[in-house]
Amino acid sequence: MDNIAGHKPALTWAVHISVLILVLAWLFPTVGLFVSSFRTADQISSSGWWAALFPTEQNEVYRAADPDDNRVADGDVFVVSGNVFEEAGASEKTISVWGTSSREISAYEAGETADLGDGETLTLGEGGAYEWRGNDDQISGRGQRIFATVTAPPEFTLDNYENVLLSGNATDGMTKAFFNTLTVTIPATIIPIVIAAFAAYALAWMEFPGRALLIATVVALLVVPLQLALIPLLKLHLGIGIGKGYLGTWLAHTGFGLPLAIYLLRNYMVGLPRDLIENARVDGATEFQIFTRLILPLSFPALASFAIFQFLWTWNDLLVAKVFLIDATGETTVMTNQIVELLGTRGGNWEILATAAFVSIAVPLIVFFAMQRYLVRGLLAGSVK
Template identity: 75%
Template sequence: MAKIAGKKSGLVWAVHISVVVLVVLWLLPTLGLFISSFRTADQISTSGWWGALFSQEQNLVLRTAAPSTQKQEGNLYVVSGNLFVDNKATPAPIGAWGSSSQAIDAYAPGDTADLGDDGRVTVHENGDYRLENNSEFSGSRGERIFVTAELPPEFTLDNYNTVLFSGSTTDSMAKAFFNTLTVTIPATVIPIVIAAFAAYALAWMEFPGRALLIAGVVALLVVPLQLALIPLLRLHLSIGIGKGYLGVWLAHTGFGLPLAIYLLRNYMVGLPRDIIECAKVDGATDFQIFTRIILPLSFPALASFAIFQFLWTWNDLLVAKVFLIDATGETTVMTNQIVELLGTRGGNWEILATAAFVSIAVPLLVFFFMQRYLVRGLLAGSVKGG
């Protein structure tokens, strides 16, 4: 019997493999989003994030210099230069090029293409070109040249500059970031404060109807959020706290209180009874016991709920849409800003990737700094109850 009790389960390896798989499944998309947030639009459209460190073959549309730069050489009019320099593009060896979008690789480096009335153009491997014609060039723009080149890896901070500091209301997430903080911090602190008092009363104070209140809290855990949205919004509008920060704070507080009270109450019930009884014998009031003994000992449970509440309110879109969003967009949160970017910048994947990573960066920091309290707070009271 002793051998059986001391023997490790044969399924330990399966648990370890499962944990590794879950970590990899979570880590890979996050890593890919992080890398993509520093890549250019051309690189994202050409290859996946796993190829970010390698050179990629890309098709570029470049232009020769404007006709105003032409020079006359005998009977010829000539426009010359370097495609990469003229277009402020990253220099790279050219593998093929073309003068038409239907045949972008029709010519090899060094070949000359006949452009008809627009003359002849020769493009070399390093990007140098010579455009010549028997008659004077006209117009305000140069000729389009389609280039296939092997571009080196490129990373940029321009995406973050566009997302965080752009003056455009459709691109900038700086205001949305602070709006989200304005919503999240009070919506996390308020339910914790209220739930801590309620949990102490339900755990250690004797009063009529306590069992019914506990049963009511448990019942509220299964009430769908969507069921209460419209009635609660009508109530907010009727008392004058409709679409604003106060309304969304109260909404998040109401939706988060059942879990907070249930979690904190289970933890407080498991605290040593002797400590509380000794404090009462020494003449301590319930408020003194709560503030000086219960709260310090309940920090793991408080931190555990704070993580859940913070992540929920930070990533929330539904409650913000119902109780906060106004016509001017002054109170737009980050989740709604990303939705707006999907509509206005749907083809700019580099902007969307950067905006998405900015949105998840703060929850990641909060989780990693407070994760040690998460399991302790969730498991508290799971074996011993009152």
């Protein structure tokens, strides 16, 4: 009686927990990247993204104002005063402990006065206000360095996105790379869908010699490694004059995506009602009319499912772009390659890297969530009769 219809399997809870773990494993890095893209470099280096909503404590280095331009006589001594936060362009920070050496950052509490010797003193308040006092020889040259442990409130900024999307100097052409990626991805998604739809219909509903052999060939091509065909295909493209350009990249993505597209669409079309096709033929419809007026509208879930996969593959592709597209001037570089270059040239600027990476994944996320309801229906095509 335990296995009768209507009873839930005993391990349903395990399935739910597994799905939850998979969702969280995918969601946490994405949320972390999104949050980090709005944080400053100091905050990223001092705390994780999960602490973005809480005050952070970090060690910072400041320097008192230039004595030659800012010192004021006070009897026999000179005084330089100011606020380290205002001079550094910061605000709303507080100092807990400080020191005049990197080896003794916590030598003094906020508000205490440090004796620097021979009558020279330095006082630093919690709000960043300081007073540096000494004789003529001491209050000269460069300003006194101050090492402080600072508590900073949560801070979010849009400057990272401004640098990535609007400032060519900061990103060396990330905006151009974004549009180059669109130029590659949109045709490389549409072309294989159009070709595969015609081929899948022929293999599913048209009788001709060698059809079974063609189906077997398509299935065999699914297991051919992408890397195995790169060099021969590049030599072919260079030989016919379409290498290192958009056309060669479109054709490469089309060739690598066609086996899965044909296999997926053919399985879906085979599962469509045979009576519908035969009745259309009896009524005098041509194969092209059947394909365009019946098959394509009914096959939209499978078409959308493959479109999601192909768009994600081409948008996130680096290998094919490296082989078939990248030129010496960088005019056709795509976002994946641009991010790799940022890692090499600006490896310390994590705020820029996080923003560029999130911009790169934002479009695939929009496409996926807009069409995800068709994904399962397309993947299950032909699995159940």
